[in-house]
Amino acid sequence: MIFNDLGFLFVFLPLVLIAVYVTFPAEARVWVLLAGSLIFYCFSGVIHAGLLLLCILWVYWITAPPAVMQGNWVRLVLAILLPVASLLYFKYANFLLSPIRLLIGAEESRHFSLLRDVVLPAGISFFTFQLVSFAIDRFRGTIPEQPRFKHFALYVSFFPHLVAGPILRYEDIREQLLRLERFVPASSDLVVACGYIVFGLFSKVLIADIVAGEIAPFVATPVLLTPSGAIYVVLGYSFQIYFDFYGYSLIAIGLARLFGIGFPANFLRPYESLSPREFWRRWHVTLSSWIRDYLYLPLGGNQRYVRNIVIVFAACGLWHGAGWNFVVWGLLHGGMVIGYQLLRRHWDRWPRLIQWALTFTLVSLGWTLFLYDFQGAADIIRALFGAGGSLGPDIIDWWSLAIAGVVCFTVNFERLIARIEKASRYPAALWGALLASLAVGAVMFLDKTSSFIYFRF
Amino acid sequence: MSRDTLGERKTASAGGRTVLGAFFIASVLLLGLLATLRGMPLGGDPFARNDTLRLLRLNNLPGFDLAALRLFHARQMPVFDVAVFGNSHAIQIAAEDIGLRSGTFFNFAVPGSSFRQSVNMVAALDSINKRPATIVISLDNLALNHVAAPEFPGFMGRLKTIAGDLFWLLSHGQPKLAAYALVNSARAEWRTMRETASFSALRARASVWIPRTVASPRPWVRAFRPDGSRELESAVERKQFSLAVQPLFVLWRPYLARDFDRLERTVNGQSRVVIYESLLAPDIEIDATSGTAAAIEHLRGYFLSLCEKHGFECYGAPGATSRHDVAQWSDCCHAPPAVLGPRIEAMLRNRRQPS
Numbered sequence: 068m069i070f071n072d073l074g075f076l077f078v079f080l081p082l083v084l085i086a087v088y089v090t091f092p093a094e095a096r097v098w099v100l101l102a103g104s105l106i107f108y109c110f111s112g113v114i115h116a117g118l119l120l121l122c123i124l125w126v127y128w129i130t131a132p133p134a135v136m137q138g139n140w141v142r143l144v145l146a147i148l149l150p151v152a153s154l155l156y157f158k159y160a161n162f163l164l165s166p167i168r169l170l171i172g173a174e175e176s177r178h179f180s181l182l183r184d185v186v187l188p189a190g191i192s193f194f195t196f197q198l199v200s201f202a203i204d205r206f207r208g209t210i211p212e213q214p215r216f217k218h219f220a221l222y223v224s225f226f227p228h229l230v231a232g233p234i235l236r237y238e239d240i241r242e243q244l245l246r247l248e249r250f251v252p253a254s255s256d257l258v259v260a261c262g263y264i265v266f267g268l269f270s271k272v273l274i275a276d277i278v279a280g281e282i283a284p285f286v287a288t289p290v291l292l293t294p295s296g297a298i299y300v301v302l303g304y305s306f307q308i309y310f311d312f313y314g315y316s317l318i319a320i321g322l323a324r325l326f327g328i329g330f331p332a333n334f335l336r337p338y339e340s341l342s343p344r345e346f347w348r349r350w351h352v353t354l355s356s357w358i359r360d361y362l363y364l365p366l367g368g369n370q371r372y373v374r375n376i377v378i379v380f381a382a383c384g385l386w387h388g389a390g391w392n393f394v395v396w397g398l399l400h401g402g403m404v405i406g407y408q409l410l411r412r413h414w415d416r417w418p419r420l421i422q423w424a425l426t427f428t429l430v431s432l433g434w435t436l437f438l439y440d441f442q443g444a445a446d447i448i449r450a451l452f453g454a455g456g457s458l459g460p461d462i463i464d465w466w467s468l469a470i471a472g473v474v475c476f477t478v479n480f481e482r483l484i485a486r487i488e489k490a491s492r493y494p495a496a497l498w499g500a501l502l503a504s505l506a507v508g509a510v511m512f513l514d515k516t517s518s519f520i521y522f523r524f
Numbered sequence: 525m526s527r528d529t530l531g532e533r534k535t536a537s538a539g540g541r542t543v544l545g546a547f548f549i550a551s552v553l554l555l556g557l558l559a560t561l562r563g564m565p566l567g568g569d570p571f572a573r574n575d576t577l578r579l580l581r582l583n584n585l586p587g588f589d590l591a592a593l594r595l596f597h598a599r600q601m602p603v604f605d606v607a608v609f610g611n612s613h614a615i616q617i618a619a620e621d622i623g624l625r626s627g628t629f630f631n632f633a634v635p636g637s638s639f640r641q642s643v644n645m646v647a648a649l650d651s652i653n654k655r656p657a658t659i660v661i662s663l664d665n666l667a668l669n670h671v672a673a674p675e676f677p678g679f680m681g682r683l684k685t686i687a688g689d690l691f692w693l694l695s696h697g698q699p700k701l702a703a704y705a706l707v708n709s710a711r712a713e714w715r716t717m718r719e720t721a722s723f724s725a726l727r728a729r730a731s732v733w734i735p736r737t738v739a740s741p742r743p744w745v746r747a748f749r750p751d752g753s754r755e756l757e758s759a760v761e762r763k764q765f766s767l768a769v770q771p772l773f774v775l776w777r778p779y780l781a782r783d784f785d786r787l788e789r790t791v792n793g794q795s796r797v798v799i800y801e802s803l804l805a806p807d808i809e810i811d812a813t814s815g816t817a818a819a820i821e822h823l824r825g826y827f828l829s830l831c832e833k834h835g836f837e838c839y840g841a842p843g844a845t846s847r848h849d850v851a852q853w854s855d856c857c858h859a860p861p862a863v864l865g866p867r868i869e870a871m872l873r874n875r876r877q878p879s
Contacts, residue, residue: 254540261547487543495539499546506547507554 069230070318071271073513079107083226084325093248097217100225100247100326107226108189115188118153123220125149126198130205130213137208146202154195157187162389190230192386196357197223201237203361210237218244227322231315233333233353243328250327255488262484263321265502268509270480271314274471276512278307281467289439289446291456297447299460299468304438305431306471309338312351317480338430338475341422342414343403346430358383372408376401387437392444396436403429571597571630571750580747583754584728587634588716591645591676594632594752598654604630606872607649608753609642610662611635613802613858618753621865622872630656631752634676639663641674643783644685647790648676658796660868663827665802665841666820668857673712682713692782705775756858777826788834798871799831800839803864805853839871 069075083103090099109116129146130136136143155163201219204210214222214237221244222237223229252260282303285296292300316333323330337350347355358379366375377398384397407414414422435444449455487498570578570593582590598604605628608617615633619626632645642661649655674685686709693702746755791797801824824840831838852860 254544258540258543261544488540490539490543492539492542495542496546499543500550502543503547503550503554507551 070315070322071268071509071513073510076510076513079103080322083107087326096248097221097244101217101221104221104224104226104229108224108229111189111230112186115186115191118188119194119224120220122150122153122194122198123223126202127213127216127219130202132213136205136213137211138206140206143202143206146205147199150195150198153188154191157191159385159389190232193232193234194223194229196234196354196386197236200234200357200361204237214241214244225323225328227319227328228330231312231319232351233316233319233330234357235330235353239331240328247327252325252327256324256327258488259484260321260324261502262480262487263317263324265321265506265509266480266484267314267317267319267321269314269505270310270317270474272509272512273505274467274474275307275310275314278303278310278467278471281464282307285458285460286438288458289443289450289455291458292447292450293455293457293459294451294453296459297450297455299464300438300447301431301435301451302472303468304434305338305427306468306475308434308437309475310471332481336479338427339423340426340430341419342407342411342426343400343429344407346426347400347404354383354386373405376405380404390440392436392440395441396433399433399436403433569593569597569600571748571752572600574750576747579749580745582748583745586675586725586728587636587641588676589725589729591632591634591637591641591648594630594634595645595648595652597752598630598632598649599652601630601654603654604628604656606658606660607632607656608660608662608868609633609645610639610802611637611664613664614662614864615752615754616756616858616861617865617868618749618861619751621753621861622869626751629751631754633662633752637675638673640685640779640783641676643787643790644674644676644681646787650790655791655795658798658872659791660872661797661799662802663799665804665857666823666827667804668802673709673716675712675716682716686713688786689779689782692785693778696778696781698778701775701778705778708775756854756860776823780823780827781830784830784834784836787836793835797836798839798868799827799836800868800871801827801841802857803841803859803867805856805859807853837871 083100086099086103087096090096105116105120108119126146126149129142201210201222205213213219218241219237222235222240225240228235282300285292285300286304289297289300313334320330320332331353333352335349335352337346340346340349362382363375363379366378368375380397380401381394382397383400384393384395387393387396432448435447438444439447446455487495487502490498570582582593585593606622606624607629608614608631610633612633612635615631615635617631617633619629622629632642632649634641634645639661646655646659646661674682676682686706689705689709690702693699693705745757748754787797828838828840852862854860
């Protein structure tokens with residue numbers, strides 16, 4: 068089940084809201100929400116839901132004794148063993164064994180029956196990182212007291228962030244989880260939630276999916292593209308992945324707000340960044356900060372800058388997907404960040420427009436490694452330099468990209484939601500009507516929408 | 525929201541309630557508006573001029589909307605001399621295919637519809653005094669045993685048809701079939717209601733007037749023509765046709781009898797009615813085993829006897845035509861205009877009561 072699904076919006080969500088808010092006694096609300104979240108995950112596969120529950124129980128059990136956990140390396144390794152092993156098996160086993168397969172040949176590799184037809188559990192990278200961060204925080208003493216099981220389990224499995232983030236720390240939502248039993252949504256909570264959900268659906272259904280549909284015929288044949296066709300694909304996919312993931316994050320924030328839980332922002336207008344380093348402070352913020360706190364700083368941080376940047380960006384690429392194209396994408400970004408650091412004195416003096424254009428172009432070109440394998444990415448680069456074919460977009464084909472660009476660079480949804488929240492009576496009615504128009508428009512296209520790109524991570 | 529003073533909190537809260545109220549009211553109104561667009565000829569009569577792009581997008585519409593647009597066109601025009609009714613097996617017939625000039629002819633066929641719906645369409649035209657002088661109805665080849673439930677006219681009209689069906693079956697001593705028909709009609713009504721509220725249908729309606737609301741029809745889909753006809757789709761695969769008796773087969777006989785009765789009452793002898801059994805490609809082999817072929821022959825006899833009873837001119841499907849014709853057929857069941865047109869032209873010219 069996905070957020071841009073009629074069944075989710077009109078059946079699952081209302082049922083969970085009703086179940087949570089009519090539950091008596093209110094102390095049971097957390098359990099009800101936990102059950103709802105697990106049911107939500109069961110739609111991705113009952114076995115996968117079982118794995119999630121097992122990982123939750125495992126980490127909770129290992130990290131439970133307060134005095135023993137802090138500074139205890141054995142317990143830390145034990146705690147993260149199961150979630151990390153699950154991640155390795157489900158996501159990376161085939162990738163890690165691919166050299167062996169190459170060596171022994173395709174015929175012999177058929178005997179690896181355990182790895183055949185492995186279905187990746189939705190959002191496994193996200194919940195594994197949350198479990199690991201919890202175990203490390205317990206080890207470091209950042210979470211001095213073990214939370215109650217229901218709060219911990221809900222922290223990991225809360226359905227708005229379960230399958231595509233944001234990647235939360237327990238401390239981010241601890242207070243709000245404790246308050247859930249007393250939470251009564253005010254009209255302002257509902258307005259904000261509604262705003263986030265509607266703008267999220269608008270971003271996903273009416274921008275990302277429409278752009279995806281428009282560029283699809285060109286994406287399918289990179290070798291045939293003219294330079295304008297290649298630019299069309301690169302720009303189009305750049306906007307598609309932005310609005311796809313941004314839309315998801317907005318919906319997640321809105322859904323969580325319905326239960327009185329505030330998620331941290333995951334996007335800070337990343338395409339307005341003036342340098343690759345700034346981009347990573349604005350794009351998928353919760354992943355960047357996770358990598359900084361749990362990988363980059365323990366490696367020594369800025370003390371061995373180049374080595375550590377290479378390691379964390381390779382890991383970041385690998386986190387996104389089990390494939391060499393993702394690793395290279397990560398290393399490309401690492402190289403961009405290092406390059407910026409080397410050129411920083413000059414770069415920062417250039418006109419802002421050039422800084423922005425360079426950053427946006429490099430980032431957009433990088434996404435081609437998300438879209439294609441190496442061959443496809445090379446075809447796109449060749450086409451950019453005029454060595455492709457004759458397939459290019461007409462002027463009319465640019466309309467969806469033009470709209471996406473205007474929305475991306477001129478509309479600030481978070482600021483709009485803040486304005487709507489504070490609006491007095493008459494503007495409020497207009498805002499309500501605007502939200503309704505966007506909602507109806509998005510809902511009309513729900514049957515044609517696709518899954519979120521980040522679900523496969 | 526500022527929480528400095530109670531007054532500010534109240535103001536913000538009132539604003540929040542207004543946003544939510546406006547959101548829900550506007551959502552309901554917008555969805556209601558879109559649902560009522562069903563069959564509403566927004567932007568005028570699409571058949572009035574040869575706007576190919578708009579006529580192409582009519583292909584996205586559900587049958588109900590297409591039927592409503594055809595009726596709207598009939599309203600604007602003088603009574604047609606000749607009109608063809610049916611489904612995709614008859615929609616390809618243009619005025620010139622049967623030797624007529626445009627303006628005197630209109631093709632009212634709605635893809636996916638059945639003989640029952642053709643009769644409903646004739647009744648709807650009659651109710652607005654636009655019943656054509658000559659009515660040509662395509663009856664699906666009996667091998668196809670297609671008995672789709674009517675999805676037009678509106679809800680009350682459909683209820684009237686269902687009630688009439690049940691009364692007919694009960695009065696003809698067929699209570700079991702009446703129960704069966706009731707269940708099937710309820711199912712069909714549920715499908716129709718879902719279709720009304722379906723988002724793809726709503727979007728398709730919008731697409732006729734707002735470009736790119738849905739993807740353009742696939743390349744092999746052809747635009748409608750101002751005389752209501754539509755060229756045959758070119759890329760339909762020519763598959764082996766397999767025949768099996770479908771569940772609704774049992775309702776075929778009583779429904780046909782009832783529909784002939786309705787048609788006679790509607791026309792009341794004031795229009796010429798020609799009904800022909802649609803053609804199948806000559807190289808299609810119908811399995812003669814399991815009694816299916818015999819059942820078809822039996823139904824054909826029944827169809828022709830009903831025609832005699834009600835005074836309509838009827839034509840059963842002939843045997844295999846010449847080998848030359850085979851190459852013209854792009855699929856099993858949609859006769860090319862070059863084959864069907866002369867046949868209908870001959871029917872119109874003959875003005876005889878065939879046996």
